[in-house]
Each structure stands twice: as C-alpha cells, then as structure tokens.
Amino acid sequence: MFNTSPIARLEDLQNEYDYIIVGGGTAGCVLANRLSSNDQVTVLVVEAGTSDNGWLSRNPYFSFHHASSGHQSHVTGSVPQRHADNRTFNLVRGRTLGGTSKINAALYARGIPAEYNEWSRNGCIGWSYGEIEKYFVRAETALDYAERDAPHYHGSKGEWTNRSSASPAWIQTPHARKEVILTAGPLASPLILLLSGIGPAAHLKERGAPMLRDLPGVGSHLQDHFGMPVRCSIPLKDSMVQLMLSTWALLLYVVQYLIYGTGPFFAPEVAVLIQSRLFNSTFTFVTAKPEDEDADLPENIPDIELIPVAWADPRWCMEENTGGFTINASTLHVESVGTVRLASLDPQDDPVVDLNYLAATSDRELARKLVKVTKRFIDCVVEDGYPLQLSEPYPDFEDDEAMDAFVRQKCTTRFHYTSSCRMAPEEQEGVVDERLRVYGVSRLRVADASVIPRCPAAHPAAVVVMIAEKCAEMVKEDNGETLF
C-alpha cells in the first residue's frame, strides 16, 4: 500500500506547490490528506525521516519505540534537569512518515470538554469543545464503540483506526504557492522558526541568527507530563514477559492479533485518568457525586494518571524468577515551563531542550499525591487477593522529603512535549493566533503539538489530529477553497 504513496525524488520536485507542509508526522499527514482532497491543489510534504510501512512498523506493539529497533525514532538528550537530581532525559520522537504516531504507545485519550472550554476562555476563539468535537469525530474510526452507542462522540468513517493508518491512509495522491505550514513537531517546529529568524530577539542575537520577527514565545513555553515507573512483581503466567520465555505463548498472541486484531500485541496498555481531588487525606477514594462526573466543569479535568502494564525489564524478571508489572504513574496537569533553544545555526543540530521538570511547587505537590495514589492502587489490588508485590523501596507517606527525593530520582518524561509555539494572544507570549497563523509573518502557520496552549490532560496524539483537521478547514476557508 505504501509503495503507491507519492514519494518524490528531489530531482522530480516542481518549482511551486500551493501548500508546503514541513514535517510529515501526525499532524502533517492529516493536513496533507485534507488539503489535497481537491485535485487542483498541489501539496508538498517535506519529511526528514524514513518511510517504512512494513508489517512490524504497523503493529502497535512491535513498532512502539521501546519495543522496536528505534530506526523510526530520533532521540535528543535534554539539558540536566535542576529539579531532578541533574539527570538528563532521552526525548524520543518519531522521525518517519507518520511521525511520532508511528512509534508511540497508541493510547487514545481526547481529554474532557472542560479542557477545551478553558482554551476558548483563555482567548483561543473557536476552540471550545462544542466547536472542535467534529474534528475528533471526522478523523476516527472507533474500534471499540459501535456507532449506534455514541454516534456523536465517536467517528466510524475516519482514516484513524490504529497504527496501520497513521501515514499511508492520510496521504493518497501526489499533491505545495499559498502557504507554508509547519508540522515538524514540538521540538523541531520552534527550532525551524528560530533558524528562520523568528523568535526571542535576545536569543537570536546571542546565537548570531538572522532576525526576521521578534517573537518571544517561540520555544518559550515547552511543557511535558512527567511520571514515575513503579516496578512490581506478579506471577509469570500473568506477565507479558512470559512471551520472551515461551514460544507457545508468543505464537498464541501473534495468532490472536492476526486473526482477531486483539490481545496484547494490539493494546498492551490501558490508561486510567484520575481527578486526585477525589481522594481524601488518607488517600482512599471518596465516592464520586454526580457533579464530579460533569465533563464540562474545569475542576473535573483529571490531573494524574495510572498506566498499569504487565511488563518490566526482562533481565530483572529472569534474575528474580518472576513476572514483571509496571505502574506508569503520570502527572496530567503541569505548571512548570521549559524552553527549546538553538544550539547552533546548523539545521542538522538538535536544539537545546530544557523541560524544567518539577520547577513549579504545584508540580512537586502533585507528584507527592501521585506517589500516594499509586501505593493505594497497589494496596487495593493486594487487599483484593491478587499477588501483586511492590519490588522496590517506597517512601514513607508522612515523610515529604523522602517523597520528594523519590520523585527527583525516579521521574521520567512521558514524551508528551507540547506548547513550544503555543496558541495564545501575542502579549501572553503566544506564537500563533486562533487560526494558527504565526504572528507578524504572512502565509505561515504552525499546526502540531507545539501550538497546544498548555500540556493537556489527555494523550496528545488525538489532540494533534483534531488540530490538524481544524487547521485544514481554516486554510481552505482563508484561501477560498471548497470545504469538505
């Protein structure tokens, strides 16, 4: 299928295209598909990475960065993190047609309406949930909801079903003069703007970069969820580690995936999004009231998340002769803000990335809650009679210092970098307006995870696809083209 995709050799490129999309990733592929729906319109997608679309690269488990050879990924080291024991973090992103959606964990979580209503309240006119829901629906074919069950909420005709549709499904015909749209992702889009002379004047001057437009927000509001992987042991028969020890189990699950499209190779992880305020002081869950379930109320935006996965370092499992189980405990609401800056003027060089994890006091407080909720989760499973065992030292609930030290030492990226070219009023260091146009530069938009106003209480891929869908519609409107 991929062989029929329009990949042009450099010498075959035309001199002019209507639209040039820089970055054929999650957002770029969606935009390319939508903008090229009119045969008269020419679209060039410039992608820095590979174009692998083999079976392994489409399987959600085997193509996941941590389970693959990493040939579709690019890893940038962060600067040492002051509030995390000066550790550096490996910031992974996809470098392939389809982008990070080709190597991510394929978890789909849109977030709740209150999230987007906040965007709208903060000046992003046209982005309230009621106004953007249709873009989520347009993009997806929900696999686990029959259309009749949630016809307004889930789509049944979109291109996005699972990993297999991440790139080829979106780009169908060879289809760039009217606009340039940056979709190179949250680390590369600000880098490209900075290299082009669009960014904070002092930084551009310091690096000897040309100055086209002083835009202090470029690369200045980077955010990311951070989390703590907590390792436990479970019986080997319940752990995916058995797949490495038993050929029969491996074959069984491969056959299950091939025939039914289900099982651990399809969806190895589940995510539980939680409102931490619903725990009382002893960290037992308080029964939710009906108003706690109102998705329109900002206080109901979840702020933490647990992702249990029946997997841990196989070497450790073998040494301990046990099955591995990891609870990826993660924050969903972060206040700390970091930066993407130029290391040099060489476009091949990675940017200098400082996530500034745990800089905000509120993030450290939330991290403590997360540590406690995770322990409660483990206790509840044990109380229910399941042999789950915490397999590493855990800090005392009463000892804030020990808890903070645990977090500093264990915290890790959740790979949800966003907001490095955020949509916000320019006086609030926004980079793009509500139509995703870069302030002060004509015919240039940004439409990827970098424009998300703040790191959402969601998994960003769904949000990115929604943004690309809406961007395509706005580009068409602004250029007098027929809508869908």
Ligand SMILES: Cc1cc2nc3c(=O)[nH]c(=O)nc-3n(C[C@H](O)[C@H](O)[C@H](O)COP(=O)(O)OP(=O)(O)OC[C@H]3O[C@@H](n4cnc5c(N)ncnc54)[C@H](O)[C@@H]3O)c2cc1C
């Ligand atoms: C390991 C991992 C697991 C994740 N798991 C999940 C998950 O389960 N669910 C979820 O919702 N989100 C997940 N995410 C995050 C999510 O996938 C990303 O936020 C989202 O895909 C970003 O989309 P994007 O379009 O902004 O950027 P990308 O998809 O990264 O696309 C950017 C594209 O631009 C290209 N590019 C970069 N520089 C240039 C250049 N100079 N010229 C041309 N092309 C360039 C890149 O090669 C890439 O293809 C995960 C991320 C990682 C790394």
